Amino acid sequence: MAANYRDILKQYWGYSHFRDLQEEIINSIGEGNDTLGLMPTGGGKSITFQVPALAKEGICIVITPLIALMKDQVDNLKKRGIKALAVYSGMTRKEILIALENCIFGDYKFLYISPERLDTEIFQLKLRSMKVSMITVDESHCISQWGYDFRPAYLKIADIRSLLPGVPVLALTATATPEVVKDIQERLHFPKENVFRMSFERKNLAYIVRKTDNKQDELLHILSKVPGTAIVYARSRKRTKDTADFLRKAGISSNFYHAGLNNETKDLRQKQWQAGEFRVMVATNAFGMGIDKADVRLVVHVDLPDSPEAYFQEAGRAGRDGKKAYAVILYSKSDKATLNKRVSDTFPEKEYIKQIYEHLNYYYQMAMGDGLGRMYDFSLEQFCRNFKHFPVPADGALKILTQAGYIEYTDEQDNASRLIFTVGRNELYKFREMGPEVEALLQAILRSYTGIFTDYAYISEESLAIRLNITRERIYEILIYLSKRRIIDYIPHKKTPYIIYTRERVELHHLHIPKEVYEERKERYVKRINAMLEYVTTDNACRSRMLLRYFGEKNEHNCKQCDVCLQKNKSGLKQADFEELASRIFTVLEEKSMTPAEIVRKLNLEPDRISIVIQYLLDEGKLNIKDGFINNSAN
Structure with a gap:
């Protein structure tokens, strides 16, 4: 069978060998085992389900929330002569019916479907007549309430499994903490743990944080020092355009990309950038999923992402060819307040959420007890204008109503x-x-x-x-x-978000937003923001090790190329000197706990040299401090 997999890889993709971990995952799912694959951005996740699905009889159901990626993968498979189709929000009932009929009678190999469509009556009816070979759950961290992008619709996958007994599941994600890894397997009803982990360490990628109050000039300076293709990530659509205009005026070829552009413009700009017609793409996080460009030398964030998971994915788009690349964050003091404001925008007060729900019902003239299954085009701009809301918290409230199960609020979709x-x-x-x-x-x-x-x-x-x-x-x-x-x-062509009522309209006093949807998610969101702030403000721990530790990967060596490691080298402490000092500190602390000043006096060395080592050992958890006294954490 392994030879057969390699034949399929060669026939459709032109490669003779699999990359790290791909073949192990393929063999596991091919043998009928529920499997979880942890592969960082650029690790080649799609091959791990497309190859075994082509080797099996029947159709592979691929569940993914990323509609743009879904369309791209269907198009790419069709170009390789592989029959694939997609079902997602915004399609007409007739379109969905034809697609599902083709899955039964049309010898199709892949059905990409958004999780929200899983529990519709039409899908479950047609599913019973399909010959399903395997289920792939992409972005599987979305099934975990501990994950950074939890989507309630993912919980329906377990119900689908009961309709397809014996059909194995392959769950894939690029970002998962240890608790999320465990939760994914439990929620997908794995009979036993079965995880394949590719190391998240990117040895060719140097992580850098630059503290600056003038981000435009610093960006220009970095682009002048690091040659090659670059992506610059910004949070707002306006900032992508302004930054691209600034770079062009400075003589650097660039363009901008965000979800508000029409499909043809997005496709054209992506192709031009991939072909090297301009050097820098300035974009929101709408850009990057499925981007197959290996020679990106630089990824710069001019605004802070709100989680290490999001940052790791976006930074990971640099250096996929294995050559030296840089992931840079530009950080200013005002970023902390900006990031913390996202908490109140993402989790507005519950009374405000109820008001948004009531106004939504007025907007659609929805009668009490009516609405279940109704789908409507939705304009956030018009809604906010009608009811005098600000768009950002209104968007946050609609997403919480989605999490609570009252509506399905899709992101803006550009349906060709x-x-x-x-x-x-x-x-x-x-x-x-x-x-x-x-x-x-x-x-x-x-x-x-x-x-x-x-x-x-x-x-x-x-x-x-x-x-x-x-x-x-x-x-x-x-x-x-x-x-x-x-x-x-x-x-x-129509470009619009959608509102779908997933239950009938209820009285406001019956509207319930559970603790796990609001308070617990808010608490985890704050933790992720704090982890992001810790990452950019820490000056004495290897940045690569900080990211790896966040994802539960222990690593005993520094990367020697992030800004912290390079600064440590500049401090005059060679690795051997550093290790000798650390050993001497451990020795004196075996006698008793001491203050930093006492350690300095005991060792009779320069305070600056010792403080660098002590702070590093504290950050790594190898020393503890309590009431001003430091002790060896091993004691």
């Missing part, structure tokens, strides 16, 4: 236009009397898109217009005409 032929290929000749323009468009669609008689295809009116040398508006008019003639089913 799509269509399917509703008549057979042989019937098309009947419609030649509709004129040369219509005939030319039909032929262009048939030449450009495959499988369009059995499944909806994403189309670009822009590219069809260029090909036929007519306006985009005329393409739209013809497609609407063909749709009215019932030759095609055409769903024009």
Whole structure:
């Protein structure tokens, strides 16, 4: 079977050998074992389920919350000649029905589905008729309430397992603390622990924190010192544009990327950046998932992420080719207040959350007891204008209502236009009397898109217009005409979030936000923010070791390339001197606990040299301090 896996890898991806840990994970799930794979960003997670699924008979269900990534992977699989499709929020009932029917009768190998669609009646009905080979749970940390991105819909996966007895589960994540690793396996009903861990250590990646009150000038300085492709992450859409404009004026080729751009613009900018047409992409965290560019030399954060998990994923997009790369955070004193404000924005007061719920019901004129299963387009901007709310806390309140199970609030989705032929290929000749323009468009669609008689295809009116040398508006008019003639089913491009009522409207005094949804999640959110602040403000612990320790990976050596390690070298303490001093400190503390001043007097050495070593040993937990006295933690 191992040889068969390598044959599949060679046939579809052109590689002769698997990367670290991929083959072990593939063998485990291939043998029918529930498996959890911990692989950092760029570790090649998709291969671990795509290869064994192709070796098995039947279809692999891939559960993922990332709709943009879902679409990219489906497109990539189709380009390799592998049949795949996706089901997610925003699709019409007819689209979903056709997709699920294709899973039963169409010899498809992969169904990508968002977790919110798992407990719909139509999915569960069709699931019973599918031959499912395996279930893949991507971003599996989302199933854990201890995780940084918990999504209640993930809890439905265990129910799906009961409908598919004997079907193994492969859970994958790039970021999980030890408690999350345990929780994932319990919530997915693993019969026994089965974890494959790739080390999170990135030996080629130097982690740097630069403290500065002038981030633009510092960014310019860093880009002048580190050649090669770069990503600059910022929190707001406006800041991405402003920063890209600043860099261009300074002579550095750059562009910006965020979720507010239309699909065609995002695709174009991503392709231009990957092709090296400009050097720096300034982006929100909407950019990066599934980006296959190995030679990124630099990732800079001009704003602090709100968790080490998010930072580790984004920083990890540098140096995937194994060559030296840098992950830099620009930190100013005001960042601490900015980060702490996110707590009140993400977790507004419960009374405010109830008010948002009430206003949402007014917005849709929802009657008491009505609403279950209803889906609506949603404009946060218009909603806030109507009811005089600020967008950021309103967004936080809607997300908590989602966590509490009252609604499903999707992020903004940019759904490209799509269509399917509703008549057979042989019937098309009947419609030649509709004129040369219509005939030319039909032929262009048939030449450009495959499988369009059995499944909806994403189309670009822009590219069809260029090909036929007519306006985009005329393409739209013809497609609407063909749709009215019932030759095609055409769903024009729409960019919007959605609100779906997951239960009927309730009286406000019956609206309950559980402790685990609000108080416990808020407490963990604060802990992650504090961990992020500790990371950027600590000046005496190896940054790589700090990140590894956060993810439960013990490591006894310093990276020797982060700003802290480099500064330690500049302090005049060589590694051998450092280790000798540490040994002498441990020796004097065997007698009794001492204050730092007493240790200095006892050893009769320069205070600065000893204080560096003492502080480092305290940070590493090898020494303890209580009431001003230091003792050996081993005692």
